[in-house]
Amino acid sequence: MPTPFLQIHPKDNVLVALVDLPKGAHIHYGTLDFPLIQNIKAKHKFAIRPFSKGDEIVMYGVLVGKATRPIAQGESLSTLNTTHAASEYQIGADKPSWKAPDVTFWKDRTFEGYHRANGRVGTANHWLVIPLVFCENRNIEVLKSALLKSLGYHTTTDFMVDTESLVNSYKTGASTEDILSTDIIRTPEDIKQKRIFPNVDGIKFLNHDGGCGGTRQDSKTLCSLLAGYITHPNTAGATILSLGCQNAQYKMLEEAITERDPHFSKPLHVLEQQKSKNERHFIEEAVKKTFLGLIEADKVARRPAALSHLVLGLECGGSDGFSGISANPVLGATADLLIALGGTAMLSEFPELNGVEQELINRCETDTDAEKFANLMQSYSNRALAVGAGFDNNPSPGNIKDGLITDAMKSAGAAKKGGTSPITDVLDYAEPVSKKGLNLLCTPGNDVESTTGLAGSGATIICFTTGLGTPTGNPLAPVIKISSNNDLSRRMADIIDFNTGDIITGSASVEEKAADLLEYIIQVASGKSIPAAVRLGQDDFIPWKRGISL
Structure with missing residues (x-):
């Protein structure tokens, strides 16, 4: 039986509940052995050590919040004891090397x-x-x-x-x-x-x-x-x-x-x-x-065309506490496969990259792109602050209810959609994609404004991960809906096209699901499979007016 909780990164000082855990349940993890002091809902996080007020909270290996009051070992993290916090970032750090995935199986594949x-x-x-x-x-x-x-x-x-x-x-x-x-x-x-x-x-x-x-x-x-x-x-x-x-x-x-x-x-x-x-x-x-x-x-x-002609838009909406564990990593691994085949992917929603800027800056192939990304993020943040908002206001009530209680926590999971490949270009809103590989596209976190921008910049297919469910589509680019959990896939089967919930139950790996997703993308690109948003005529189109939309 798979473990009922998960530590996403070795540096994390919280665990994620994969199922509902009752008060008093004993948590055995490494050398740790402690009881839960309250019920922990699935998708929510709990402390693996006591936190004092002001202590940093780490998930996905990055800073995602700070304690606003003492948090006991085995206590749930919530908006009552945790606030948003994100690390500073700078240009010029060492660039990581990328080991492209093996794409031998797909190298001669085409789509119609x-x-x-x-x-x-x-x-x-x-x-x-x-x-x-x-x-x-x-x-x-x-x-x-x-x-x-x-x-x-x-x-x-x-x-x-x-x-x-x-x-x-x-x-x-x-x-x-x-x-x-x-x-x-x-x-x-x-x-x-x-x-x-x-x-x-x-x-x-x-x-x-x-x-x-x-x-x-x-x-x-x-x-x-x-x-x-x-x-x-x-x-x-x-x-x-x-x-x-x-x-x-x-x-x-x-x-x-x-x-x-x-x-x-x-x-x-x-x-x-x-x-x-x-x-x-x-x-x-x-x-x-x-x-x-x-x-x-x-x-x-x-007519047949090489997979390198595909331009994949990477989007999420109605995210939950499992999105960053299942659906988003699967989409990121799929993007890596496509990029290794010579294709293109675009990661959007800049408010949902707050807190992971340093990782993305380090992955930029040039300092020029790193500076453009940093400047776009800072400009966006300043405009939000000027009207009394901020990236910390980004999580929706649905996000918070399902375990995403700070923007940095949401961002750390959302960024997994971008995989691990180098970033070849950074685009402002409505700029056309022109370089193969992973592009960063400045859009709001608003689902429709973002998908509208992805298609406008050249995405020929959009993959949209969700943990809560949303019917969002686009008039031009087919939108594939990817669920993060099995329950959503069952309840909203009329709008979900692909399910990654088997990762949560331990019956499938990220790599297996990424291979399956790439196969489905090829079928959609060829017109042989029609995503639900297309069948339902969900032609959402909202241009961004560059005001504050998180």
Whole structure:
């Protein structure tokens, strides 16, 4: 039977309960033998020695907090006795050497992707419909209702209710019994067969509340983000709706597109409402041009591509006390495998890297990147403090309830998603990924703002670990949900794609699960497996306005 508790790192002075432990239970660990002085819930931590007020608390081998009052041996850590604390960091420390994992098994593997003119390869083939300003959101909704159902795209669930079959039966005089016996549920396979354009995976509508009324910087950042979506290898082309007078002018978007792809050649239809005859003509023209664009997009079919073309976004949300032990290390090991194969990964959510900055700085290949990362972290922290917040406010009520009681504790586990490879580049929000290997991308910890940024910077698939469960998805990059525990995988099977809970029970290793996850990623990248967020049409898109969002 596996041990009911775990010391994550030899330097740690706390243990993690893997199951509920009762008051009075004796803990035998090394030379230690002591009773628990209270009930300890699974996922929570307890002291292996007495702490005095001000003593440092270490997990994952790093400082994650300090005692705010004496804590007895065998007592649970909580917000009542522990506060956030993180180590200082500096540039110029020794860089660790990296031993890449053995990837012989995958070296000749391929995925079925969409090859683009600029040499990049997508995992999906979408047409985008984008407003340059929130004033066009209503027109975007009109286009959505005009296009999706008639072209065979249904995004509300993993099945469709075909009410038209009932209408047809009624019109032909069907009896009550006939109507009740009519099959009206359509599976994803049935729905795909009805698509007018079978090689176009979806038409995606990027509603947002920006483009005007904010700062000019907000509009410029929005245009840079939208350019990332338009030039993305998962995008076949786009229809752009502009009002005409907004801050986010098409010229600004055009410059951002050219900066990312100087030889941009995808179909792009731009319509300005203030130059149209009337709204009806504006919508009519948008529908017709989108239809013509879809005809071109459908000419592209999946072809084999090396795994080195994959760009993996690393994300977490609704984390729990097991995330840093199971799901995040598995994702990190998977990222290492992909990077060893010549691929790319991006680690985001800078507020959730607070406390592990030194480790990441040491892994940067150049001091320039190390300085950029440190400066971005410091600038972000200063903006938070300026409005009376701070990284220490980052853990959500759900995080705290499930054992993540300080930001540094949460960060130390979250950083495990980044594996162990060297960091080849550091990107600010909406900057495009251009270097193979592990990239750090500055985004908020907010799930949707972060996944929106990952796709905008070029992630072709996003792996999203969770301990509590969240339906978050993305309109462009398939989002794979990875649970940290078996209970979540059972309870929310409708949104979870991959489970790492067997690591907690001791029936699987991180390495075994990482190999399985890479295999699943290949299936998703090839369009052979459809993640739950895609099936459910969870197309979350929230651009970050660079304000304080933790």
